[in-house]
Amino acid sequence: MKSPALAWPLICLLLAACTAASPTGNASAPASVAASASVEEPTPTADPTSPEIGWHLVEAAGPLPDAREDHTLTVTPDGSTAYLFGGRTADGRSLDDLWSLDLATDTWSRVTGDGPPARFGHNAAWVESVGLVIFAGQSEAAFYNDLWAYDPAADAWSQLPSGGDAPVARYGSCAAVGPDGRLWISHGFTSDGSRFADTRAYDFSTQTWTDETPAAERPVERCLHSCWWTDNGAAFVLYAGQTTGVFALGDLWQLIPGPRPGTNSWSMIGPGERWPPDRQLPATARWGAATLVFGGRGLDGTYLADAWLIDDAGLAERLRLEGPAARAGAELIADPVRGRMLLFGGRDADLAMNDLWAVELPTR
Numbered sequence: 001m002k003s004p005a006l007a008w009p010l011i012c013l014l015l016a017a018c019t020a021a022s023p024t025g026n027a028s029a030p031a032s033v034a035a036s037a038s039v040e041e042p043t044p045t046a047d048p049t050s051p052e053i054g055w056h057l058v059e060a061a062g063p064l065p066d067a068r069e070d071h072t073l074t075v076t077p078d079g080s081t082a083y084l085f086g087g088r089t090a091d092g093r094s095l096d097d098l099w100s101l102d103l104a105t106d107t108w109s110r111v112t113g114d115g116p117p118a119r120f121g122h123n124a125a126w127v128e129s130v131g132l133v134i135f136a137g138q139s140e141a142a143f144y145n146d147l148w149a150y151d152p153a154a155d156a157w158s159q160l161p162s163g164g165d166a167p168v169a170r171y172g173s174c175a176a177v178g179p180d181g182r183l184w185i186s187h188g189f190t191s192d193g194s195r196f197a198d199t200r201a202y203d204f205s206t207q208t209w210t211d212e213t214p215a216a217e218r219p220v221e222r223c224l225h226s227c228w229w230t231d232n233g234a235a236f237v238l239y240a241g242q243t244t245g246v247f248a249l250g251d252l253w254q255l256i257p258g259p260r261p262g263t264n265s266w267s268m269i270g271p272g273e274r275w276p277p278d279r280q281l282p283a284t285a286r287w288g289a290a291t292l293v294f295g296g297r298g299l300d301g302t303y304l305a306d307a308w309l310i311d312d313a314g315l316a317e318r319l320r321l322e323g324p325a326a327r328a329g330a331e332l333i334a335d336p337v338r339g340r341m342l343l344f345g346g347r348d349a350d351l352a353m354n355d356l357w358a359v360e361l362p363t364r
Contacts, residue, residue, distance in 0.1 A: 055323020058356040062108040067352035069329030072124035079337035088120035090352035094139040115157035116148040121171035138171035145169040164208030172223030179233030195221035224280040230312040231289035242280040250278035269314035276308045283332035297328045
């Protein structure tokens, strides 16, 4: 997959807070995040020479999953299947169902069998030789720090041991598999109202956690954010979310791994001059050497429907993509085999959704 160019002309082209009672307004933010609130969203302008591309609603076949938000959707390495797990319905019911989406035919199928307890706000990743891995999350008053793996070949779930410096139970964390094959997680929120600023990594060969939190400056405690690894595997990136007294954040940080635990270092590289408005619970997915960001909830609680590309240098560009209604807690995945991105679910102020949208993005 070639990388998208953020110098394109602008193309005419996503719920919960971290507490039961969502903080509102923009209370005093820590110095490390206050700068993001002052960045205004640029007004996109139409370009008649831009390709005629945009979102379109996918008429998926098979029985449809229930409408939900704060779920996960994870693509297999061969690009054939995406696995949907858990989430929460509009009436607050936590889900424990597993679904497969055949990406060649856009067909949903329910996968039966016992697995993790119902949850939302968890993380998921595909791990080579392990399968679909689920970490943490919340179900009503229960918070989790467990690890589960689903092996499609055996059609079976198993709970993985959690030795070493295991993270405190949490929801609203973020996770991504690093170039070292470990599952890296960072930040999150737990039952006593605490937010975290730690970073930990799970080694699947030793089945142990290592505390990778830098001793020096780090992103402020938060939840409902996103993270990913840069295309060259050099940095673990953390973006947006919510912290105590500030409903939405817009800062971007990179963690550069050191030669041993305790020598990692965070540095803030965004917001830049052109930057997405602050948000929590955005939908994000990698596209080449950039990340597509869609929706979420803004600083004033508004549900968003804007789309942005943020490249690995921290440069952002708004895309004119008309399509899905504003929402938060949706899931976005890349389907490079078919040259598209897919967005599923999420919710707005009134209802949860189970619609599936696709957009084809140009590459060069």
